[in-house]
Amino acid sequence: MKYDIIVMGGGQAGIFAAREALEKNPRLKILVIDKGKMLKERVCPKELTGKCVNCPVCAIIHGISGAGAFSDSKFNMDYRVGGDVHTIVGKERVNEMIAYVVGIYKKYGFEEKPSGERYNKTMLEIKRKCIEHGVQLVDTPTMHLGTDGSRRLYARLIDDLLKKGIEFRTERCLLDLVLKDGAIRGLTVQHKDKIEEYRSDHVILALGRSGAWKVMDLCKKYDIPYENGAVDIGVRAEIPDIVMKEINENFYEAKMIYYSRNYKDKMRTFCSNPSGFIAAEKYEDDVILANGHAFKDKKSQNTNLALLCTKTFTEPFKQPFEYATAIARMASMLTGGKLLVQSYADLKGGRRSTDEKLSRLNIVPTTEDYVAGDIALACPKRILDNIIEFIEVHDKITPGFASGDLLLYFPEIKFRSTRVEIQPNMETRVRGLYAAGDSSGYGSGLNIAAVMGILAARDILAKI
Ligand SMILES: Cc1cc2nc3c(=O)[nH]c(=O)nc-3n(C[C@H](O)[C@H](O)[C@H](O)COP(=O)(O)OP(=O)(O)OC[C@H]3O[C@@H](n4cnc5c(N)ncnc54)[C@H](O)[C@@H]3O)c2cc1C
Structure with a gap:
């Protein structure tokens, strides 16, 4: 037919x-x-x-x-x-x-009303801090x-x-x-x-x-x-709701863009989920990627959001897809097919996380699909430097963000290359x-x- x-x-x-x-x-x-x-x-x-x-x-x-x-x-x-x-x-x-x-x-x-349509005093103050620290706040109304x-x-x-x-x-x-x-x-x-x-x-x-x-x-x-476009590589961050309270209650999601000082790479926050849950997505060929979601009724006590670095490549490199996939496979090799998680304190201290060390934190992960380890073993230095810098800048807008209780799930990748x-x-x-x-x-x-x-x-x- x-x-x-x-x-x-x-x-x-x-x-x-x-x-x-x-x-x-x-x-x-x-x-x-x-x-x-x-x-x-x-x-x-x-x-x-x-x-x-x-x-x-x-x-x-x-x-x-x-x-x-x-x-x-x-x-x-x-x-x-x-x-x-x-x-x-x-x-x-x-x-x-x-x-x-x-x-x-x-x-x-x-039928729900969108959030972020009109700015109150708190939102204006958040925007002011973004301006002060070189962060662009993309203020668009959002339905959830x-x-x-x-x-x-x-x-x-x-x-x-x-x-x-x-x-x-x-x-x-x-x-x-x-x-x-x-x-x-x-x-x-x-x-x-x-x-x-x-x-x-x-x-x-x-x-x-x-x-x-x-x-x-x-x-x-x-x-x-077709063209080879950009690929976004980074982490899914998870932090207690209490740290993100102002942003969550006023914006639900505040989309931020930042250009790193040394590399001038574009960094952005993406898909923030107040009181949400981490998701592990399985793609073909052993690629496991971090993501996040939130329910309307069922709630956790953590907020998760992606911190992504946008990479475009110039000649002669033509395989951003394969590049990002190779990074994901490397992480998967270290974990046996799960997400790789590390606390920010361990990442900055140059040591791996373990389940025992994670159990000492104020945060309880909202997924079990992870292995505690060392993101630096799988993430290219340039991207990791950018992530750390972005976390520190985020901390100026959201005090407490760069705490030892911040969990980082690697990798989160958005393939947009074809x-x-x-x-x-x-x-x-x-x-x-x-x-x-x-x-x-x-x-x-x-x-x-x-x-x-x-x-x-x-x-x-x-x-x-
Ligand atoms: C966990 C998660 C959270 C997200 N949160 C948000 C959010 O809050 N807001 C937002 O705007 N976006 C969000 N996104 C992104 C959003 O879901 C996508 O941008 C959107 O679904 C894209 O729509 P699409 O139709 O292009 O692709 P998809 O919705 O992915 O649909 C593509 C379909 O094609 C099918 N398909 C693929 N390959 C083949 C094949 N070879 N043969 C036959 N069928 C095939 C798949 O099975 C799939 O059903 C999220 C994504 C995920 C995974």
């Missing part, structure tokens, strides 16, 4: 693309394919046993609703956070589209769904799409594209031990961060131009083939993924 649109990857970009197309033209035959399972079948053994058992397809990042389904789902309401598709579409257009997505969230029952709230929202959204006739095929991994005369004609997927072919003249590739490798391979194979060449309509050089969301290289958050998916769908609607 031939479909009007195939959405490859049922995450945020894919779901919002499919919804937009169906809403505007209910007669379309739309198919969404994903490597993972339907949302209701996505069960992580860790939720039952408390331990990661290294499933071949991780239920946290794969499956309908994508990585967003189990994320903290802070929805940033501004083009400056979540990606940089505004560089090809324009800032106003992106903000207009973000507002449209917020409208859709509301239709599916999300929480991991549980986001699951409820996606469940309603998916039920609606199923009711209206969108087809889903799960546990199918993209193998290849089918091209003819420079245009897309369909694709092949692996389903258990079978290869299946699906046909369509319009395919949206939305494979998320986990599928970025696959997108790069396809670009190489079919001569689709930036596919796309037009403002999200179409690649292959006619009918669109790229959206994290795997396009233009997205790194829920807001931009949804915007890109919708833009791709609208272009297809105009052409059908």
